[in-house]
Amino acid sequence: AQRVTQPEKLLSVFKGAPVELKCNYSYSGSPELFWYVQYSRQRLQLLLRHISRESIKGFTADLNKGETSFHLKKPFAQEEDSAMYYCALANSGGYQKVTFGTGTKLQVIP
Amino acid sequence: ETGVTQTPRHLVMGMTNKKSLKCEQHLGHNAMYWYKQSAKKPLELMFVYNFKEQTENNSVPSRFSPECPNSSHLFLHLHTLQPEDSALYLCASSSSVGRDQYEQYFGPGTRLTVT
Numbered sequence: 001a002q003r004v005t006q007p008e009k010l011l012s013v014f015k016g017a018p019v020e021l022k023c024n025y026s027y028s029g030s031p032e033l034f035w036y037v038q039y040s041r042q043r044l045q046l047l048l049r050h051i052s053r054e055s056i057k058g059f060t061a062d063l064n065k066g067e068t069s070f071h072l073k074k075p076f077a078q079e080e081d082s083a084m085y086y087c088a089l090a091n092s093g094g095y096q097k098v099t100f101g102t103g104t105k106l107q108v109i110p
Numbered sequence: 111e112t113g114v115t116q117t118p119r120h121l122v123m124g125m126t127n128k129k130s131l132k133c134e135q136h137l138g139h140n141a142m143y144w145y146k147q148s149a150k151k152p153l154e155l156m157f158v159y160n161f162k163e164q165t166e167n168n169s170v171p172s173r174f175s176p177e178c179p180n181s182s183h184l185f186l187h188l189h190t191l192q193p194e195d196s197a198l199y200l201c202a203s204s205s206s207v208g209r210d211q212y213e214q215y216f217g218p219g220t221r222l223t224v225t
Contacts, residue, residue, distance in 0.1 A: 004152070032212060043114075044153075044200070044216040051209065086153065090212045096141060096204070097166060098212055100153040 002027040004089050006101035013077050014109045021072040021104050023061075023087030031089050033063055033070040036100070038084040047072075047085070057081070077108045112136050114217035116201050122223045123191065131186040131220045133201030140206040142184040143214065144176060147198040159184060160206050191224045198222070 003026040013019055025031060034049040048056045050063040050070060061072045070087060087101040114135045123129050135142065144156040158166035159178040173195075175187040184201055198221050202214040 032209070034212065043218050046213050049209075049212070088212075096143070096158050096160075096211050097155060098214065099155075102150070102152045 002031070002089055002091060002099045004087050004099050004101035006085075006087055006104050008104045009102070010105045010107065012107040012109060015079055016076050019072075019074040019077045019081065019106065019108075021085050021087075021106065023070045023072065023101060025068050025070065025087075025089050027068075027089060027091060029091050031063075031091060033061070034088050034090075035059070035061055035070075035072050036086040036088055038086070040083070044086070077106075079108050079110055082106055082108045114201055114203055114215050116199075116217035116220050118220060119218065120221045120223075122225060123188065124225055125191060125193070127191075128187070128189040130188065131199055131201075131222075133184040133186075133217055135182055135184075135201075135203035135215070135217075137203055137215055139203040139215070140181045141204045141211060142178060142181070143202040143204075144184065144186055145200040145202065147200055147219070149197075153200070156186075188222075191222075193224050196222055196224045 005024045035047040037047040038044045059074045063070050084103045084105050086103045088098050090098045117132045140161050142159045146154045155168050156170045157176045162178045173190050177185040198219045200219045201217040204211050204214045
């Protein structure tokens with residue numbers, strides 16, 4: 001069974017401080033990991049995926065298979081980053097069966 | 111309207127009522143999904159449809175009955191629900207091809223309260 005764990009329900013950081021949202025996963029096969037974000041009064045949307053190795057809005061995430069982690073990082077938090085962040089996993093054989101974590105609320109303090 | 115729309119946005123129903131949730135996508139996708147989001151729980155996948163055919167039923171109770179008449183529309187028919195079914199029900203759509211399948215586009219959700 002595949003499982004995604006986000007240990008922090010709430011993460012508060014000051015503007016300009018580094019951000020790290022933790023995500024650990026459990027899956028025996030080859031996972032596809034990604035992050036979704038939900039800003040206030042907006043719908044859930046894809047932020048980034050690990051295979052793209054891209055930086056979106058200054059956020060990056062590296063898949064660490066040894067630690068089974070996919071932490072989301074940003075060097076300098078901005079107020080507009082305040083949102084709910086969900087880590088998600090799909091197995092390479094069934095991209096549509098996505099397992100989401102419980103989410104972490106990021107609060108950036110001005 | 112563009113994207114994924116859901117109606118109604120809010121619904122209160124009694125346990126003996128029958129109601130339906132509607133989802134429509136204007137993105138040309140061929141896959142549609144229903145998710146349930148309860149307080150303090152992860153987003154739970156309920157059903158997946160590809161080209162109008164159900165390809166995933168994640169052990170959902172039969173009091174939830176999905177219907178997909180075409181690739182643009184998805185319904186969730188509700189009957190004899192329980193109070194614990196109160197939640198936010200999200201619809202999503204995606205491509206059915208390759209890795210684009212997991213870039214899912216979500217609707218705003220229907221907030222369901224069962225009394």
